[in-house]
Amino acid sequence: MAEGTAIATPGLSSFLKSLKTTPVEPSVAYLISLLKRRQIRNSRQCAVATTALLLRVVGEFKGKDSAKLVERIRQVGRRLTSAQPREVVVGNIVRRVLGLVREVVEDHLDAETNATSDIGHNSQPHNDSLSRPTLSSTISTFSPLKHATAEPLDASTHQSETMSDSGELPKRPGLLTSHTSYVPSSSAPLVNSLFGLFSHPDTPSTSNTPTGHQSPDNKGMLTSLNLERLADFSNSKFDVKAEVMDGIRELQDELDQSDDLIAANALDHIHSNEIILTHTASTGVQKFLLTAARKRKFTVVHVETFPHDHTGTHSVLLTGKNRDHSGDSEEDSFKPLRAAGIQVVMIPDSHVFAIMSQVNKVILATHTVLANGGLVAASGARMIAAAAKAHQTPVVVVSGVYKLSPVYPFDIDELIEYGDPGSVVPYEDGGFVDLVDVENPLYDYVPADLVDLYITNLGGHAPSYLYRIVADHYRTEDINL
Amino acid sequence: MDVATPTAENPLPSFDIVSTYRRILASDPDLTMPVAAIEALVEALAHSSVSTIAETLQLLERHTNILKASTPNPISLSAGTDLFQRYMIATLNRPTSLGGSVHLGPSDDFRAIRNHLLSSGKLFVERAKASREKIASFGKHFIRDGATVLTNGGSRVVGALLRRAAESSTIRFRVIYVLSPSTSSDSREGHQTVADLRAHNVPVATIPDSAVAYSLGKVDMVIVGAEGVVENGGIISRLGTYQMGLLAKSKGKPFYVVAESHKFVRLYPLSQFDLPIDQKILDFTVSDDDKVSGEQKTSEDEGVADLNPEEARSKCSGKNVDDAVDFTPPDLISGIITESGVLTPSAVSEELIKIWF
Numbered sequence: 001m002a003e004g005t006a007i008a009t010p011g012l013s014s015f016l017k018s019l020k021t022t023p024v025e026p027s028v029a030y031l032i033s034l035l036k037r038r039q040i041r042n043s044r045q046c047a048v049a050t051t052a053l054l055l056r057v058v059g060e061f062k063g064k065d066s067a068k069l070v071e072r073i074r075q076v077g078r079r080l081t082s083a084q085p086r087e088v089v090v091g092n093i094v095r096r097v098l099g100l101v102r103e104v105v106e107d108h109l110d111a112e113t114n115a116t117s118d119i120g121h122n123s124q125p126h127n128d129s130l131s132r133p134t135l136s137s138t139i140s141t142f143s144p145l146k147h148a149t150a151e152p153l154d155a156s157t158h159q160s161e162t163m164s165d166s167g168e169l170p171k172r173p174g175l176l177t178s179h180t181s182y183v184p185s186s187s188a189p190l191v192n193s194l195f196g197l198f199s200h201p202d203t204p205s206t207s208n209t210p211t212g213h214q215s216p217d218n219k220g221m222l223t224s225l226n227l228e229r230l231a232d233f234s235n236s237k238f239d240v241k242a243e244v245m246d247g248i249r250e251l252q253d254e255l256d257q258s259d260d261l262i263a264a265n266a267l268d269h270i271h272s273n274e275i276i277l278t279h280t281a282s283t284g285v286q287k288f289l290l291t292a293a294r295k296r297k298f299t300v301v302h303v304e305t306f307p308h309d310h311t312g313t314h315s316v317l318l319t320g321k322n323r324d325h326s327g328d329s330e331e332d333s334f335k336p337l338r339a340a341g342i343q344v345v346m347i348p349d350s351h352v353f354a355i356m357s358q359v360n361k362v363i364l365a366t367h368t369v370l371a372n373g374g375l376v377a378a379s380g381a382r383m384i385a386a387a388a389k390a391h392q393t394p395v396v397v398v399s400g401v402y403k404l405s406p407v408y409p410f411d412i413d414e415l416i417e418y419g420d421p422g423s424v425v426p427y428e429d430g431g432f433v434d435l436v437d438v439e440n441p442l443y444d445y446v447p448a449d450l451v452d453l454y455i456t457n458l459g460g461h462a463p464s465y466l467y468r469i470v471a472d473h474y475r476t477e478d479i480n481l
Numbered sequence: 482m483d484v485a486t487p488t489a490e491n492p493l494p495s496f497d498i499v500s501t502y503r504r505i506l507a508s509d510p511d512l513t514m515p516v517a518a519i520e521a522l523v524e525a526l527a528h529s530s531v532s533t534i535a536e537t538l539q540l541l542e543r544h545t546n547i548l549k550a551s552t553p554n555p556i557s558l559s560a561g562t563d564l565f566q567r568y569m570i571a572t573l574n575r576p577t578s579l580g581g582s583v584h585l586g587p588s589d590d591f592r593a594i595r596n597h598l599l600s601s602g603k604l605f606v607e608r609a610k611a612s613r614e615k616i617a618s619f620g621k622h623f624i625r626d627g628a629t630v631l632t633n634g635g636s637r638v639v640g641a642l643l644r645r646a647a648e649s650s651t652i653r654f655r656v657i658y659v660l661s662p663s664t665s666s667d668s669r670e671g672h673q674t675v676a677d678l679r680a681h682n683v684p685v686a687t688i689p690d691s692a693v694a695y696s697l698g699k700v701d702m703v704i705v706g707a708e709g710v711v712e713n714g715g716i717i718s719r720l721g722t723y724q725m726g727l728l729a730k731s732k733g734k735p736f737y738v739v740a741e742s743h744k745f746v747r748l749y750p751l752s753q754f755d756l757p758i759d760q761k762i763l764d765f766t767v768s769d770d771d772k773v774s775g776e777q778k779t780s781e782d783e784g785v786a787d788l789n790p791e792e793a794r795s796k797c798s799g800k801n802v803d804d805a806v807d808f809t810p811p812d813l814i815s816g817i818i819t820e821s822g823v824l825t826p827s828a829v830s831e832e833l834i835k836i837w838f
Contacts, residue, residue: 195836373825464826467828
């Protein structure tokens with residue numbers, strides 16, 4: 001499963017390298033094949049690859065019709081997600097980018113119509129920056145989460161939805177004409193989904209893909225950019241592309257920094273002389289622990305995660321390098337925990353329950369976080385979480401927001417991927433395989449009630465609060481790709 | 482002044498909100514109480530000639546109070562009236578939100594809002610029904626192939642959801658239906674749903690309340706309806722739902738609530754006995770005769786003499802057990818399926834806070 005030398009074998013680094021020279025379509029096909037062959041795996045790598053690819057897709061997009069741009073991104077997104085449905089992160093990134101496009105377009109729509117309505121009849125005297133919903137904070141409005149499943153009867157039957165789906169493309173009028181009838185609705189202060197019964201044109205949540213932590217500065221930059229552009233050619237088409245690309249770069253920054261931002265919380269959660277239990281070779285968790293190790297002395301009990309991640313775990317403990325992450329050179333650059341003066345105890349998975357009574361805190365890495373507060377993590381996670389529950393030990397899950405998916409786990413079995421049984425029973429024992437069935441599930445589903453806290457790059461959240469972060473990051477119209 | 486004006490120009494005495502509400506509710510079996518209440522209030526508005534915001538709100542409040550006083554269990558109803566009241570306050574205070582293209586003066590605004598309300602009364606009803614269909618359309622994804630679903634009561638949303646799932650050819654599922662052995666409207670709805678499901682070739686087992694724990698081993702998920710969804714994310718629903726929730730939790734079965742978002746109501750009950758209604762379920766008595774409950778029940782007993790549990794129940798000292806409700810706390814609920822998505826119980830308070838503050 002681990003690729004030997006990074007440069008020779010196809011993987012994230014080779015993809016990123018080839019992306020610079022290859023045209024878009026072959027790149028898409030290449031990524032699809034990498035995903036299908038599991039040569040790019042792990043949430044982070046998938047996220048990085050998808051973001052880079054989408055940046056390319058947007059960059060090479062011809063024309064200025066944002067509806068077509070959305071359709072294009074969607075189409076690429078659909079192909080990618082169907083190539084490897086269990087890498088939910090791919091879909092997450094695609095949805096984030098789609099949301100970005102919609103946001104940019106709506107901003108301009110707002111600003112422009114405001115401008116025109118100002119000229120027409122001075123009904124709404126306001127400056128552009130105030131009317132722009134994106135400026136509001138992350139917690140501005142709430143659009144409740146919808147399903148990752150198709151809803152056959154749609155906006156047409158549900159009128160408040162029609163209004164809220166003003167970003168829904170088929171219905172959106174052309175970009176440039178002034179929609180005076182639309183503007184008051186979108187800038188209306190009354191944005192309540194409970195009022196959906198009454199037909200006033202209200203738009204729930206026009207907003208906010210807060211591209212991380214830095215959004216204040218970046219957004220500010222973005223807006224001032226918008227304003228300039230509007231001033232320049234308020235009558236001509238604006239450049240959706242450039243802004244979306246800026247947004248995608250912000251997304252890339254978010255991916256880069258999410259581990260560090262999460263790690264910044266470490267001192268709040270890890271105290272001196274605590275015994276921390278963790279598993280897998282997750283970079284995020286390692287950084288988290290290392291940050292705490294700078295100030296505090298504690299003990300780490302590391303569960304081996306046999307059979308599918310034990311090599312990674314071993315190498316992380318020994319050298320700080322994760323062989324699975326070898327593609328990313330900058331990711332390798334942290335020192336191992338023991339070099340930071342932390343006592344590390346490695347235990348096999350079967351010892352978890354026995355040792356749990358001594359553990360103060362469990363820190364789990366995750367593959368995907370689902371909208372109901374549950375998570376999909378490397379197999380063994382549920383056992384650890386259940387053991388922690390039995391011992392009343394707090395379970396903290398460390399995850400970037402990009403892993404947070406709007407998907408609702410209707411069927412848990414669908415989310416679990418099965419890997420190579422050869423890593424459980426080596427091929428030399430071929431005769432053994434004839435006698436018994438060997439299975440190697442790679443993931444576990446951990447239900448929300450086994451988790452006490454999520455730490456994301458936005459801070460700490462209770463599992464029951466995750467729906468809100470989902471609502472803030474994904475547009476309801478994008479949830480079905 | 483406020484006191485003088487309503488009496489001067491309100492034709493309030495001539496308008497009977499309660500009978501209007503009952504008529505609306507009776508006219509359409511698909512209508513829920515909150516929507517009927519909104520409908521009735523709109524009609525009340527139409528019959529009045531109020532012209533100011535204060536008057537309107539006062540009129541609404543008076544009618545709401547009358548309406549609440551007239552029903553034994555006004556929780557569901559108050560969800561509708563509260564929503565309507567908040568809506569009126571929100572719109573009347575923010576004239577621009579109307580969406581008109583021309584800048585309107587305050588009086589124009591008021592008239593416009595009023596006209597909008599009066600002209601689109603039917604629309605609300607349709608929308609409420611549409612939201613039920615919407616819930617059904619994505620709620621059906623919860624039902625996986627081969628699943629066994631436990632449900633109770635006569636919730637129309639649950640009925641719609643199950644029906645929708647039954648219509649889809651790809652899902653084969655079974656239903657265990659908890660039926661109350663009485664002739665309350667609730668159980669009629671239940672019988673209707675059961676008949677519908679069987680007509681769609683869905684195997685349905687009907688059980689009494691007492692068999693819930695027994696059946697739970699065969700159950701994959703529990704889906705219930707709700708009369709009201711309260712602020713902490715708990716639900717108020719037919720008596721027996723709470724025990725289903727407790728049992729489902731103890732067996733680790735997912736417990737989903739299906740409710741339209743207009744059923745969200747601003748209550749914060751902490752226990753069963755915090756509900757703002759007086760249910761005489763617990764009736765301690767030292768006298769042995771069941772005359773009290775007997776006279777209460779005679780009218781209901783007739784049609785169901787063949788059902789055994791009814792005899793047992795009619796001997797209970799509690800009154801009106803068939804119409805009673807209980808409170809299911811949020812920690813028992815896995816998810817609330819509304820027309821705007823699947824919410825965790827903690828999302829409910831946020832939705833409510835948004836319209837109240």
